Amino acid sequence: MKKITSILIMLVLMFIGYEILTESETILNSVNFSLNVFKNNIFPSLFPFFVLSNLLIKCGLPEFMGNLFKGVMNKFFKIKGVAAFIFFMSIISGNPANAKYTRELYLEKKINKYEATKILCFTCFSNPLFILGTVSILFLNNKEAGLLILLCHYLGNIFVGFGMRNYHPSKIENEKTSLKKAINEMHKKRISNKDSFGEIITNSLISSINTLLLILGVITTCIVLTTIIDNNLNLNSIFQSVLNGFVEMTQGLKYISLEAIPLKMKCVLTVMILSFGGLSIHMQIVSILSDTEIKYLPFLCARICHAIISSILMYVLFDFWVSL
Numbered sequence: 001m002k003k004i005t006s007i008l009i010m011l012v013l014m015f016i017g018y019e020i021l022t023e024s025e026t027i028l029n030s031v032n033f034s035l036n037v038f039k040n041n042i043f044p045s046l047f048p049f050f051v052l053s054n055l056l057i058k059c060g061l062p063e064f065m066g067n068l069f070k071g072v073m074n075k076f077f078k079i080k081g082v083a084a085f086i087f088f089m090s091i092i093s094g095n096p097a098n099a100k101y102t103r104e105l106y107l108e109k110k111i112n113k114y115e116a117t118k119i120l121c122f123t124c125f126s127n128p129l130f131i132l133g134t135v136s137i138l139f140l141n142n143k144e145a146g147l148l149i150l151l152c153h154y155l156g157n158i159f160v161g162f163g164m165r166n167y168h169p170s171k172i173e174n175e176k177t178s179l180k181k182a183i184n185e186m187h188k189k190r191i192s193n194k195d196s197f198g199e200i201i202t203n204s205l206i207s208s209i210n211t212l213l214l215i216l217g218v219i220t221t222c223i224v225l226t227t228i229i230d231n232n233l234n235l236n237s238i239f240q241s242v243l244n245g246f247v248e249m250t251q252g253l254k255y256i257s258l259e260a261i262p263l264k265m266k267c268v269l270t271v272m273i274l275s276f277g278g279l280s281i282h283m284q285i286v287s288i289l290s291d292t293e294i295k296y297l298p299f300l301c302a303r304i305c306h307a308i309i310s311s312i313l314m315y316v317l318f319d320f321w322v323s324l
Contacts, residue, residue: 019228030227034220037250041134042215045127047208049093050100054204057104060189061085066110067182077161078169082110083119091154094127095277099285100211106292113293114168120285120294121302122161126153126274134250135274139257140266148314148321149271156275156310160302167298215284222248222280242269249278264318271314276307 020027056062062085070081077083082105090098098120106116128150136146193200226244235243238259245252256269282303286296 016225016228019231020224023227023231026227026231027224030223031220033251034216034223037223038212038216038219041130041250042219043212045129046093046097046215047212049089049097050208050211051201051204053089053093053097053101054104054207055200056085056089057108058190058193058195058200058204060186062105062108062110063189064182064186067185068177068179071177074170076165077118077122078165079115079118080111080170083115086119086123090123090125092128094130095124095281096215096284096288098123098125099288102294103289103292106294113295115170116292116294117298118164118167120289121164121299122157124277124281124285124299124303124306125157126277131274135253135270139253140263140270142263144321145263145267148317149267149274152271152310152313152317153274155313156271156306159309160306163305164298164302211288214287218283218287219248219280222278222283223251225279226251242273245269245273246276246278248280249273252278264315267318268311268314272307272311275310276303 062082065084065088066080066082068081069084073079073081073084073087086098086101086105089101102111102116102120102123105111106113111119131150131153132143132146135149136143140146195203226247229243229247230240233240233243238256238261241252241255241259243252244255252273253270256266256273259266282296282300285299289296
């Protein structure tokens, strides 16, 4: 069986190599498209947050937020308050930044592997600027639809987190929230750093650039794969667009917006793909977490549930929200 698997892998790789050689112009166009997506969307939206998050972690913001929000995080999600840092930063910056924040707190030993797996599952938000700008304005040309997509996407993730609250619940002492204690904990973390501020900034820049280059490689690979799939599968255009979206999200969402189907169906498919994330996002997150013990299977199950919940919310709320 293992030999057959090895042969199949080799045949698939040889087929991909053949496609790259024989369809070189199409493949080059796909690579250029991925570079443009990275240059115009990914890098500008993620780089500042990657650098900032590293600095904030070193300066003790997770400790500060952990003390302030421990009651809320424990009540709703049964997890440590420090997870609030990942939750709120992920809402602002989107995926796969949540994986980077989770990894950093895991390596700092602020959360264990179960807590990291849990918080990863319900902080996989798409970048709000991407939804409100690229998706709603450029793709769907409808601001109201974009706002509803954002709402359903975020609510779906929160429902996932609430549903997973009993997955390895954290043991947390019932202490009153104290601003003074939060500030003291933040201060202790900041002064405990032995690196100079210059070293912290340099390390943050290097770490951020390396992560972004990894993301670029994964996006390019997935877009090339969708191009090869399109060249060899003769599917209905809607199915083709959805398949592309589940491999590489941005390209699939663009194709869905061009389909001659009702806006409601476009929005349902869009929020479903955004919530699942696509193979590209999954590969990025797995790559970022490759040196940890954080589990992938719960994350995959959470993305499937997120896609189902958010698309149902969209279907139910669309007629009450969007004026046609």
